[in-house]
Structure formats: C-alpha cells, structure tokens
Amino acid sequence: MDRRKFITALIGGSALSVYALNRLNAAVYQSIVTLNQKYMKDNAPDGIYWNALGDHFIFQDGLIMMNNGTVGPMPDPVFNTLIKYFKVQATNPYDCYSFFPTKKEEVRVKLAKFINADPDEVAINRNTTEGMSLVANGLDLKEGDEVLISSHEHPAGIHPWKLKEKRYGIKVKEVPLGAPPKSVDEIVNAFKNAISPRTKVISISHTVYLTGLISPVKELSELAHEHDIFLLADSAHGIGMLDLDVKKLGIDVLASSPYKWLGAPTGCGLLYVRKEVQDRIWPSIASSGWDTHKNARRFETLGQRADPLILALGEAIDFQNVIGKRRIERRVKTLAGYLKKELKSIPKVRLHTSTDLYLSGGLTAFSIEGVSPNQIVNYLREKYNIVIRTIGRERDNTHGVRVSTHVYISFKHVDMLLEGVNYLARHGA
C-alpha cells in the first residue's frame, strides 16, 4: 500500500480493527447523548444516568474503585483510542507521523478550551511532578529568596524546591494548614503572615492529597499578585474532578495529571503557563524549539514521546465534554457531601476533610479511633472489593484513609463503604 492509501485507510477507517474501534466509540457517545436528552431537565440525575455512565468504564468485575490517586480508570473510548493509535503506530511507524503532529495540536486546542486557556499557554508534558520541577528549576531565584509552600504539599511540590534550596541557597518556608482548615480566611491569612520582602513564590497544592482540601487558589493568587509574587498550583487531581477555569483562578502556573480523574492514560500531563509569565521560566529539557517557540510549547521539547497517549488524552476530554464538566463536579461533590455527612454521624470517626463545598471536592479523608488505616483499607477490600488508600501522617493529624467519589461511583457503593466503617467503628477490626 502506498503512503497516501495507507493514510486514507487509517483516517477513513477501512482497516478493520481501527474501524471497529471507531464504531465502538461512536456507540458509547450515542448512548450518552441519548441519556443526556432523557435526563436533561433533571438537575441532579442519579440512578439510571450515572449507572449507565459507569458501565462505560473498564473495570474488573466487581471492583469498586474509590481511589483516584496514583492512577484512575479509563473510560472505554479512551482505551479504544489508545489501542487504535498504538496499532496505527506499530503497523506503520513512519507514515503515522504525517498526521500525529496535527492531531496532537488538536488535543492542545481541546485541552486549552477545557480549562479556559489559550492553546499557546498549554504544554502537554508527562505529569504533575515534571511540571512542578520544571517551574522550580526554571525560575531565576537568588540565594536568600523565599518560596512559601504549605505544610501539606505532596513530595512533588516539596522536593523541587528543596533541591533548589540545596543547590542555590534559596529558603523554603512551610506555612501550616489545618486538617481541615476552618475557612478561606484562615488559609489566606496564614500565607499573608508568612510573606516577607524576600518572598518570590507561593507554591501550593490546589488539590491537597493528604486531606482532600481544595485550596482557595483564587484568593491566594490575588494575595500573591498584590505582592508581586509568583503563584504555582499543584492541581494533580484537579482536571477531570473540578470544573477548572484557570483564568478565574488567576494563577500563573497549574500542573495536573489527567490520568487521575480525567480518564487519560498514564504518562501525559498538563502544564498551564500564563502567557505573561512564560519568559520568566527557563525550560529544563532542551531540544530544538526551546528558544524559538514563543509559547508554552518550549516547555515540552522532550524528544520522542509515546504519542498515542497524547491522542487518547484528547478522547478523555471528549468523553467528559459529552457529560459536561460542571455536571461532573456537581456529581462528585454530591457523593462526597453525602459521604461526609454520614461519616460525621459515626462515633469514633474523625473527618479530615472540610465540609465546605468551596474547600473540598471528590477526595474525602478520615480516621477511626482505635482502628489503623491499614485495617480499614484491608477490611473494605476483603468484604466489599472497595479500593481506598491509606494516607497522611501522625505528626499533623492527617493519618487515616482517603476515598475518591468519581462519577462511576453510586450512592449504593458509598452506603457499602459506610456500612463497613460503621462496623469497624463499633466492633474494631
């Protein structure tokens, strides 16, 4: 087959399996569109709508996945697209590069629209860790300059700054956060009080892995910019869980991992860099383009990539778009709200997550007096096949377990978890 025919075959879908995978995806979207039409007038559609949606995720039979940390699951269309493009690449690794770059730019445009950014502000990198490191490495800071981080940062938000501290003599200052904090003011004032004339950066988790706090990054951005301070947000869990709007948040940089809540495959990340601050960050990895791209593309000259992952990221955005990201955030918070309300009524349970809808999302952390986090995780897995994870540390009262409530979780699943927690709180492990 000559080159033109090959491409026509791929795009047109006449290669059987590619065609079949496209058909499968079309059927999934058709079913969601039909559901949308049926439940359009229902503000918080439950039951049939969400159960039907849950059926479009790839899960082992009976597995109840209530952990979106590390890696979350993929919806069927994303998996199909991933397979499709790996197949395309494997069968002709040369000709596919006549259209992969264009497709990748289409993904950038989708991703930018999804978070309300300009495509020139979006770098598609590999993960949050890489994004946080790139910014820490790339900002020009002098000995004695200060970076404020919260006391609840993920290692990916601590170590890039610790490395810079050791290498260049900057100072990393920790601002204590409550578990949970009581209000937006409590958090903003803690940062306000920590600012000094040497403070150059605030680097904070938007989605706090220990407690499930959604930090008030909008208010922190305003505070930072009043003092000419750079604000970097680690929103590893944000994309796909929250209705993200980077312009509303006003941040300079946001790093996220779309394989936690967005359903993308592992290995593709989002780095949003506001246009106005791009020339303040040096790229860390350099190939051609690092100095000629006058946009966020200069932060992703990473050499050859696993491009099918990036193309499948585009499918993950399509999948969430057909549901609606506002609707997704609402569902995620509705489930988490119910879980938190019920947990609060169980004796010996301590909630580590705020019940304030503005300061929380789909991550709920808690502990049970007299029952270890490992015992909770093991009991729920053995009895119900529910997957949650241990989290936190004794020293700041965050030691416990963490539960994710994404859209494929139903109230019935939450009730199963609550039944288990109730049993453990009353009888021990």
Ligand SMILES: Cc1ncc(COP(=O)(O)O)c(C=O)c1O
């Ligand atoms: C808040 C936070 N930041 C950063 C990371 C690191 O994410 P990744 O390994 O995808 O870079 C995680 C991982 O769960 C996280 O929860």
